[in-house]
Amino acid sequence: MALISNPKLRWIVWSGWKGLCPRCGKAPMFAGWLKLAKTCPACGLDYSYASTDDGPAFFALCITAFPLMFVVVWVQVRFDPPWWVHLITSVPILVLGCIASLRPFKGWLAASQYVNQAAEAGAADVSNDPNASAKADDQP
Ligand SMILES: [Zn+2]
16 A cells, blocks of 8 residues: 555656646646657657666566466366367457557656656766766766
């Protein structure tokens, strides 16, 4: 229950899973099914910071494909159905489950990046100064 009582995490989950702006929570952050808007129409937050990359696909596969795999194996071992049974049951569940969960996961990750002010660590320093990582290692 400690995670749910954390207001920061509660805000990330609420705004991200509903697809609302992580700063104001009033306007949608998506301009399409998975495409983020350029800015929030309510508060003007620039969404260029958001780089969720493959994160939503990873989490969508984890919650859909991983449990489904056990069901498919169980059905195959228990009932030994012909291959087309999996084609008309498992494949649609996999596809719909992944597509339906991509948007909430993308919203959650984009909101998490904003709230936690996530950025690539030291990317600017490394690109400008080849010895930046060596200097950073010298820091206590
Ligand atoms: Zn906003």
